[in-house]
């Protein structure tokens with residue numbers, strides 16, 4: 513959990529909005545308060561419209577930080593995200609952040625980071641890759657999608673792509689590709705896996721990591737209202753860290769990044 517003093521609520525103006533495909537947009541705004549405190553894995557909670565619809569804010573991973581600029585990558589799935597993806601440069605947003613915990617890039621000791629993502633789960637990976645490179649780690653991306661239209665690689669290096677229909681890269685899931693090429697990925701040293709994506713992918717990844725005794729953290733999703741521990745809208749049941757029993761957590765407070773050993777499927 514982060515100290516509350518680093519969380520700010522900011523009126524920002526979109527400086528650029530770029531369509532990256534049929535339903536994904538990259539949205540940039542200047543926000544020094546969030547940029548200076550953000551860590552990879554953190555998210556922001558955005559009031560997209562000054563009007564009552566949608567009433568609640570919507571959560572988005574921090575995709576990139578560059579100086580004072582913050583970028584998010586949003587996929588249109590409903591009323592809020594359609595409105596956000598359609599908002600042009602000059603539109604105003606109210607952005608609360610940075611929120612939640614972050615990926616752990618210093619423990620346990622590792623040389624190679626495998627960033628495994630599915631669909632819009634790619635969103636937190638650019639900021640994570642930059643931070644891992646700055647820490648001297650080798651980084652590979654394993655990126656999965658149903659088809660090539662679901663795959664985003666903008667700004668990323670060392671991308672290995674899997675599509676379920678074979679329209680780009682390896683034919684199969686991201687976890688099939690990870691399994692097949694693991695000897696190659698692990699050739700340069702000890703591995704830690706970082707992930708974000710749909711639950712079936714995380715389930716397969718958790719099983720793979722358990723079999724190989726690999727450390728792995730994943731960013732999870734839930735419906736969120738406030739993002740700051742007030743509404744209790746984001747409860748998720750997880751195994752206890754001790755391994756026995758389960759607990760219910762608020763994902764906006766103890767997450768969104770969780771050790772995959774704690775996942776219940």
Ligand SMILES: Cc1cc2nc3c(=O)[nH]c(=O)nc-3n(C[C@H](O)[C@H](O)[C@H](O)COP(=O)(O)OP(=O)(O)OC[C@H]3O[C@@H](n4cnc5c(N)ncnc54)[C@H](O)[C@@H]3O)c2cc1C
Pocket residue numbers: 555566570571572573574584585586587588589590591592593594632635636732733734735736768
């Ligand atoms: C910590 C966190 C980080 C996220 N980061 C990103 C990101 O970087 N980019 C991105 O595009 N999306 C991200 N999401 C998901 C995003 O917040 C939802 O897609 C968005 O809130 C949907 O709002 P809407 O008004 O468009 O959809 P609604 O009209 O509210 O709902 C449309 C459909 O989407 C489903 N839905 C709503 N919220 C979520 C959710 N949180 N997870 C899964 N399904 C949902 C609803 O059940 C419904 O079926 C993140 C979610 C969390 C919790």
Ligand code: FES
Pocket residue numbers: 735736737738739740741742743744745746747762763764765
């Ligand atoms: S989103 Fe409100 S308590 Fe987590």
